[in-house]
Amino acid sequence: MRQFTFLAHLSPLALTLLAVAGCGGLAPETQADPFIDPEPGAEEPSEPAAKPAAKPAAGTTGPVVALTSIRREKAPLLAELMDGAPSRFRADLIADPSPASRVAEASAVLIDAEAASADDIRSYASVLRAARLAGVPVILENARDAEKVALALGIGMSAQVVYAAPSPGGQRFDVRVFGDVTGEETEEHSSVRLPASAKARYARMTADERAELRKKLERSEAELDALFDAAPEAEPITIDAKPRIASRSEVAQAALPSRGELLAEIKGLLADHKAHALAQLVTEPLPEGTYRSYNVTPTSISWECGGDGQRSVIDRNFTVTLLASNAPEGKYVVFAGNGTQYNPGGLKWNSGNNRGYFQETLQHSIRPLSGGLSPYAHRPHSANESSTFTTSNGFSVGAGVGVEGPSTSFSFDVSEQASQSLNDFDVIDFSSGSIFGWQYKLASVSGHSYKKWEDLHNDTWGGLYGLPNLAKSTLTEEYEGIYAASLQDQSLYPVENVNLQSVRHTWVSHDYVLWEEIKTTSCGKAAASVVTVDLSSVNVAKLGTIPFKETFDQGVAPSVWTVINEGITDSSPSWRGAGGAATETGGAFDYPQTAADGAVDMRGTYLVAPHTAFGQGALSAKIYAGDPDGFGLMYAINDAGSSYYRVMFDASLSVARLVRVDNGVFTELAVNTSYVPPQNAWMTVRVEREGTTHRIKVNDQVVLAVPSEVTYTWGSVALFSWAMSDVRFDDVTITTL
Known part of the structure; x- marks a missing residue:
């Protein structure tokens, strides 16, 4: 509504304070x-009690x-x-x-x-x-x-x-997950390794000695006779007991802290996050909506083998990155180690005759549980049974601004790789098809090859070889696996992430005259998580356009929308969220500077979404005009807000006008002087940009068109009001055509 109210010239600071004070919903x-x-029968108060x-x-x-x-x-x-x-x-x-x-x-x-x-x-x-x-x-x-x-x-x-x-x-998240994992524990009962002399010694045993050996080895007399008869001369004999496998069990609840401990941890995370919020504030070079990275810390798995008090730990810390890229075109999901660690715990035994439980084999696999994600690249790459492997120099993400608008790109150059080596452990890359998988395997003890558990025994001098450091302490896994999907994919995909830790106890027994018996027990714990990724959460800024939708069902978010006031004649805008729409009821406006009412440079107030990007495509909004003054949409707004396009309707002047603003200077591109927009009713206003053409439609009817205009290829969008005491905006969308 036009108001003939004179205000003295105000300072920029005063105008800013007025704009903020007039933005309803922020207080x-x-x-x-x-x-x-409420109590039954209680009357609803006209104003909620404070x-x-x-x-x-x-x-x-x-x-x-x-x-x-x-x-x-x-x-x-x-x-x-x-x-x-x-x-x-x-x-x-x-x-x-x-x-x-x-x-x-x-x-x-x-x-x-x-x-x-x-x-x-x-x-x-x-x-x-x-x-x-x-x-x-x-x-x-x-x-x-x-x-x-x-x-x-x-x-x-x-x-x-x-x-x-x-x-x-x-764009970056710290994710903590409590009580998430299902584990399966397997145990292999004792295997026994007898020296080459055992065959000859068995032949000389008395009946009582054989009975004692059958009891220790859990074998019948016929089984032992057949075993020793078939054994080659002068070669050690290994007897494996039948494996014992524990039933599958949910370990999530057992791993979850008590409610009090969990509450204290969550409160601590909240306090720490707020205390460091300013330090975390980093300007992201990537277009909003194209990139997200998650540092995930699931529940740590602590487990015990054989009930002997030694507790091993699997820490499955990892990152998941989602990216929509222009070059190469597509969507990409990256799984990478972020301090994934395995530790056997302090060894219960570590002497020349008794070592355990030491870390023998570690395995990690990543596997999509449904189609749609294709394997793109992975590291480590290694030959089987090799202690040297290659890792990438990182998943590189870049951003740029070209004539078509904001863009993202990534690289995973196989020529840019680093060589890694693990002391006394081999890395086996068993990736195949859509599965990425690696095994880290104990390969050397005291300079001697280790292929199987019996190799820990020193056949020359007796006793057991010493263990390398990684078998007794933390092994940190470095890996990267990348999956690709089409740029149009908006699906949810579950991906299984499994870590397996195997530990072993090996010891020497001198129970028998003339030979040395070697025994072993091994246990394994699998910790599995399924990570579901939502590819609809990242979308490329194609042709300067990032898909966007705002329903205002939850109000006008100040982190999304910013009030700008250019009203001088009336400088009191009042933008707020009400009834599921963004409304302006303050009537802010300024008279044109160049001519009488109706000139192209009519200034008012607008609600801008600075993180949006609209170039080629369609910008649409539902608008309700309850006042016969000026309203419309702005697009391709630059960062400074000084250059843009604006379509404006005015029922009192019977006009629809498209203008271009160049650093504050207005140029009329198209005008319809016989168009009266609907009043007191919802209308759909749609701006289409296709090539060099701008089309303005109201309720699917073309009202304005400009065939050749390319000055500004892309920018953010805004909702515009001039002297309106009642204008409402809803269902603002940006899409590609």
């Missing part, structure tokens, strides 16, 4: 708590935002995190129309994944995007459905609790 509002049911601000929970730095209902009996950890948090932030999406406007102030976003469907998770997209861009952690409890977690974060694992802290900008 905290008192909310009714949807997690407390609740006293509570002290934030220990270990947090501010309020929390809950995107689902949080019931203490179902999600006790989230309920405890909410205890003491300001109640106005205890709002689900139904009760609070604009929680996204508060996400930047929150210490965490909470989701009970069991209480939300996959479609619910998808509907939280704008809030979760706001959390990513603001660097606010997301915590999911009851996260047993990995696909739901992937829809929320981009990758998912089945777990009791998932904590994901993004860096500001939302």
Whole structure:
């Protein structure tokens, strides 16, 4: 609405303060708590009663935002995190129309994944995007459905609790996973190694001696007779007991800390994340929405072989990177070691006659569980039975800005590789088809070849050889496996990630005269996780366009949208989220500087999404005009906001106009002086850019067209208002044609 109100010239700082003060939804509002049911028959107050601000929970730095209902009996950890948090932030999406406007102030976003469907998770997209861009952690409890977690974060694992802290900008994540793994423990009972002299000694044994040997070796007399009769002269004899395999068991709950310990750890992570937020702030060179990297720390597996008190550990720390690339074109999923470690624990025995449990074999495999991901490249590469292998110099990601807009690229140059060597261990690359796999195998003891467990014995002098360092301490795995998919792929893919640790106990017994008996026991523990990746979470900025959708169902997120005010005649914009739309009711405007009302350089206020990219393709928005003044869309906005295209409609002037703005100078490209936009009704405005052509459509009818205009190839988008006391925008989308 045009207002003839004179304001004195204000300083830029004063104008900025006015713009911020006029942006509705940014200031905290008192909310009714949807997690407390009202008493039956109670009247709903016209204004929610203000609740006293509570002290934030220990270990947090501010309020929390809950995107689902949080019931203490179902999600006790989230309920405890909410205890003491300001109640106005205890709002689900139904009760609070604009929680996204508060996400930047929150210490965490909470989701009970069991209480939300996959479609619910998808509907939280704008809030979760706001959390990513603001660097606010997301915590999911009851996260047993990995696909739901992937829809929320981009990758998912089945777990009791998932904590994901993004860096500001939302491209790098620190993910902690609690209670995620299923393990299978296998045990091989004792094998016995008898020297070459055993055959001759057996022939001279008395009946009592043979009976004692049958008992020790768990064999019948007929079995022993056949074994020794078949043994070649002057060669050692090995007798393997029947393997004993423990039943498959869920170890997730056993590995999960107690609720109190877990709550303390989560609070500690929240406090540490907030304390270091500024230090983590890094300007990302990559276009938003094309790249995400996750440092994943699952539950550490600590296990015991034989009940002898020595505990081995598998730490499965790794990274998952998702990238949409222009060159080479496609989507890529990268799994890489990030401190993946195996440690046998302090050896229970380590003498010349008794060594164990030492690290003998380690194995790691990565395998997609469904089609769609194709193997692209992997490291290590090695020949079988080799201690030397090659690793890459890293998965290199780059970004650039060309005539077609922002772009991403990556390289994995096989010629750029480093040679690695493991002392006394061999690396076997058993990758095949879609499976990437590596085995690290003990290969040398005291300078002697180690191919099987009997090789630990010193056949010349008796006793056992010494163990190399990696058999007794930490072995850190270095690996990288890359899968590729088409650029159009928007699917969820589960990928199995399995780590196997095998330890062995070998000892010497002098139970028999004339020979030395060698015994061994080995155990293995497999720790498996399934990582689900969501390829829809990364999309290339093709032809200057990054796909984008905003429904405003969760309000106007300040991390996504920024208010700009150029009104001088009236300098009081009021942008806010209301009823699932972005609305402007302040009526900010400035009279044209060059001519009378209706000139091309009409300035007002606009809501810009600076991280968007629109070049070739379509920009669409639903718009409701409740006032006969100016409104429209802006696109191809440069970083400074000084150059762009703007389509504007004005019912009172019966005009539709497309202009180009060059560093503040307006040029009319097309005008329709007989067009009256719909009033008090929703319309769909669509801007199409195809080659050099700009087409402006309203409800599928072409209103304006420019056949040849290429000054600005791409940029961000904005929602424009001039003197409007009621204009609403909804369902803003950017797509390729």
